[in-house]
Each structure stands twice: as structure tokens, then as C-alpha cells.
Amino acid sequence: MPVRLWRKPLDAEKVKLPKAEIHILKNQCKGCGFCIQFCPKKVLEESEEINARGVHPPKVVDESKCIICSFCTSVCPDFAIFIVEKPCKEGC
Amino acid sequence: METVMAHPFAKYLREAMMPHIWCSGCGNGIILNCFVQAVDELQMDLNKLVVVSGIGCIGRAAGYVNTNSFHTTHGRPIAFATGIKLANPELEVVIISGDGDLFAIGGNHFIHAARRNIGIKVICANNFNYGMTGGQQGPTTPVEALTTTTPYGNIEHPFNLVHLAAASGATYVARWTTLHVRRLTQSIKKLLQKEGFGFIEVVSPCPEIFGRYNKMRTGLEMMEWFRKVSAIENFSDPAKAEITPERIVVGEFVDIAKISYEKLIHEKIAEINEKKMQW
Ligand SMILES: Cc1ncc(C[n+]2csc(CCOP(=O)(O)OP(=O)(O)O)c2C)c(N)n1
Ligand code: SF4
Numbered sequence: 001m002p003v004r005l006w007r008k009p010l011d012a013e014k015v016k017l018p019k020a021e022i023h024i025l026k027n028q029c030k031g032c033g034f035c036i037q038f039c040p041k042k043v044l045e046e047s048e049e050i051n052a053r054g055v056h057p058p059k060v061v062d063e064s065k066c067i068i069c070s071f072c073t074s075v076c077p078d079f080a081i082f083i084v085e086k087p088c089k090e091g092c
Numbered sequence: 093m094e095t096v097m098a099h100p101f102a103k104y105l106r107e108a109m110m111p112h113i114w115c116s117g118c119g120n121g122i123i124l125n126c127f128v129q130a131v132d133e134l135q136m137d138l139n140k141l142v143v144v145s146g147i148g149c150i151g152r153a154a155g156y157v158n159t160n161s162f163h164t165t166h167g168r169p170i171a172f173a174t175g176i177k178l179a180n181p182e183l184e185v186v187i188i189s190g191d192g193d194l195f196a197i198g199g200n201h202f203i204h205a206a207r208r209n210i211g212i213k214v215i216c217a218n219n220f221n222y223g224m225t226g227g228q229q230g231p232t233t234p235v236e237a238l239t240t241t242t243p244y245g246n247i248e249h250p251f252n253l254v255h256l257a258a259a260s261g262a263t264y265v266a267r268w269t270t271l272h273v274r275r276l277t278q279s280i281k282k283l284l285q286k287e288g289f290g291f292i293e294v295v296s297p298c299p300e301i302f303g304r305y306n307k308m309r310t311g312l313e314m315m316e317w318f319r320k321v322s323a324i325e326n327f328s329d330p331a332k333a334e335i336t337p338e339r340i341v342v343g344e345f346v347d348i349a350k351i352s353y354e355k356l357i358h359e360k361i362a363e364i365n366e367k368k369m370q371w
């Protein structure tokens with residue numbers, strides 16, 4: 001195993017990983033599925049519900065797995081999803 | 093989760109024009125998204141930004157951005173943009189238009205604007221066909237592709253847009269696909285900061301009217317095709333970057349400095365006026 005994987009960083013106590021807050025503007029979604037398919041952490045999946053445009057918008061499977069790469073924000077053709085970093089009092 | 097927060101880029105879009113007309117799985121929205129993100133990251137003065145489009149699906153982009161914008165006639169966005177830039181070189185003039193608009197009916201405008209090095213910036217959504225009018229074959233349609241006007245397969249050779257732009261004298265030339273959102277955004281930022289004529293080709297899915305005839309019914313399938321066949325080769329020879337079903341070379345091809353036409357013309361005018369004063 002590479003060193004960086006078994007060695008615990010010295011500042012692990014101090015440094016808090018940022019926590020994501022995923023916002024989905026459900027009714028703006030046209031159901032292309034890009035965010036679901038291309039999320040590197042597989043944080044999203046298709047929901048059961050049907051939105052105002054008659055498609056299944058994505059839903060969050062596990063928000064804690066999100067690394068805030070914001071790829072979904074950029075790849076969404078409909079400006080229907082974005083991520084913000086949780087304010088520290090809730091996130092850490 | 094119920095949301096109350098507005099999208100961070102909502103302020104760059106005209107709310108009254110939303111939702112946009114683009115189909116589910118269309119890449120045009122991604123191009124618009126990356127463009128406004130680049131504008132946001134550069135903290136550009138929206139009063140000094142002008143977006144110009146021609147006619148076509150992607151041509152709607154000018155109407156969607158919350159800046160000065162011009163939705164012009166088919167094939168003529170470069171002509172309008174040239175006028176804007178020469179009249180007021182302070183303005184940052186960006187053209188967002190289609191492959192048909194810029195390279196079929198507007199082909200001459202493109203090569204001469206590049207040759208004259210007019211400091212306008214062109215972002216072309218290349219979806220391999222005329223989307224808006226029903227998926228006809230155009231100057232970027234790949235050989236053997238099926239379209240509504242080539243039902244037995246296209247026999248025409250397509251333009252290699254990055255080669256055309258480089259050969260015509262553009263000072264910045266790049267190609268990305270709509271899957272390369274990070275690199276595309278960075279590339280647009282670079283484009284917006286160039287002095288001379290710059291060009292970015294964005295290979296974009298049109299599942300609704302191109303993909304459906306070519307075994308890619310959804311935007312996802314078209315994006316998976318990009319993922320499979322695209323290769324990043326920065327500063328490779330644009331002449332060898334022809335798009336084929338097996339290979340899409342992406343990256344930056346040209347990034348050079350050259351004095352722009354509007355600088356030269358205003359310098360020339362000043363020079364002539366000075367000479368007149370001495371008479
Ligand atoms: C002078 C003129 N000729 C033809 C048309 C019809 N027309 C409208 S859009 C279009 C092609 C658009 O193709 P492209 O620029 O690739 O845009 P896309 O719809 O594919 O995004 C054509 C031929 C027109 N509007 N005006
Ligand atoms: S026809 Fe094609 S280019 Fe036009 S909006 Fe639909 S998917 Fe996009």
C-alpha cells in the first residue's frame with residue numbers, strides 16, 4: 001500500500017474535510033442523466049418522481065460522498081444542480 | 093431536498109427566457125453553462141461584454157445571456173460582430189453560433205475575419221448538422237453519416253474546423269467536447285483574454301436529430317462516444333485532427349500573439365489625422 005494511504009496525516013485532527021450541500025432544482029431538470037452518469041463518486045441516481053417537465057430528476061444517494069468537484073454543476077445543460085460547501089457550524 | 097437558493101449562474105441568464113428551447117441531452121446548454129462560468133471566474137464587466145449569435149438552435153444563446161446581445165441573421169454573426177468591435181474596440185465581442193451558421197452560409201466571413209485578425213472570439217457548437225431546420229447534412233457532417241438529406245450516407249468530406257481556423261490565421265484555436273467541461277471553461281477564459289481573433293470548436297451532442305439516425309439516440313450515448321474516442325493532444329498538428337467516428341483529437345492547437353485589426357485601423361486613423369494637422 002502506498003505510504004499516503006496508511007499514514008495518517010499529522011494534521012488530520014485540525015483539517016476538516018469540506019462537506020457538500022447538493023442543491024437540485026428539480027423542475028428545471030430535463031432528465032438527460034449527465035450528472036448521474038459522470039459523477040466520479042456516484043452520488044446521484046434517478047429518482048422515482050416525475051417533475052414538471054415529465055422526467056425523473058436526479059436524487060442524492062449519499063451527500064457525504066460528494067467531494068465538491070462540481071462536475072455536475074458544469075455539465076448540467078439546464079442549470080438544475082449546484083453544490084455549495086456547508087457552512088462550518090453544520091459541516092464540521 | 094427543497095431548495096430556496098438560486099443557482100450561482102442564474103444572474104447571467106435572462107430569467108424570462110428560461111427554460112431554454114434545447115432538447116434533453118443537447119450539448120448547447122453545457123456550452124452556455126461553461127461560457128457563463130468563464131465570465132464569472134474572470135469577473136467580467138457585463139456592460140462591456142457583447143454576445144452575438146446567428147440562426148440555429150445554438151443561436152438562441154445570445155437571447156439567453158443577461159448581457160448586451162445580438163441575435164443576427166443566418167450566417168452573419170461575424171459581420172455584425174466586426175462592426176461592433178471596430179466601432180467600439182473597448183467591448184469584448186463573443187460569437188456563439190453553429191457549425192452550419194459559421195461554416196456553410198457564413199464560411200467566408202469566418203476565414204476573412206481570422207485572416208484580418210479582428211479581435212472577436214468565436215465559439216462554435218459543432219453538432220455535425222443543421223439542428224434547427226430538421227437535421228440536414230452540412231459542412232461538418234462526417235463521411236457516411238446518416239442525416240435527413242443523406243439517408244444513404246454522406247459522401248461529402250467535412251471541414252476540419254481547427255485546421256481551417258489555424259490556416260486562416262486565428263491567434264487562438266482549440267477544440268473540446270461538451271464532456272470536457274473543465275478544460276472548455278479554462279479555454280474560454282483564455283480565449284476571452286486574447287487580443288486577436290480566437291476560435292473554439294465545441295463538439296456537441298444533438299441526440300434528437302443527428303444522434304437518432306446514427307445509433308446514438310440519447311445525449312448520454314453521444315457523450316459516451318466522446319469519452320471513448322477523444323484524446324487530448326495539446327499543440328498537435330491541426331491538419332491531422334480530422335474528426336472520425338474512431339477519434340476526436342481535442343486540445344489547444346494554436347496560441348500566438350498578433351496585433352489586431354482594430355488596433356491597426358485606429359492607429360492608422362490617428363496617423364492620418366496627425367499628418368493632416370501638419371499640412
Ligand atoms: C438566409 C437563411 N437561410 C437559411 C435559413 C434556414 N436555417 C435556419 S437555421 C439553419 C441551420 C442551422 O444550423 P447550425 O448553424 O449548425 O445550428 P444548429 O441548429 O445545428 O445549432 C438554417 C439553414 C435561414 N434562417 N436563413
Ligand atoms: S435539435 Fe439538436 S441541436 Fe437543436 S436543441 Fe435539439 S438536440 Fe440541440
Ligand SMILES: [Mg+2]
Pocket residue numbers: 148190191192217218219220221222223
Ligand atoms: Mg449545427
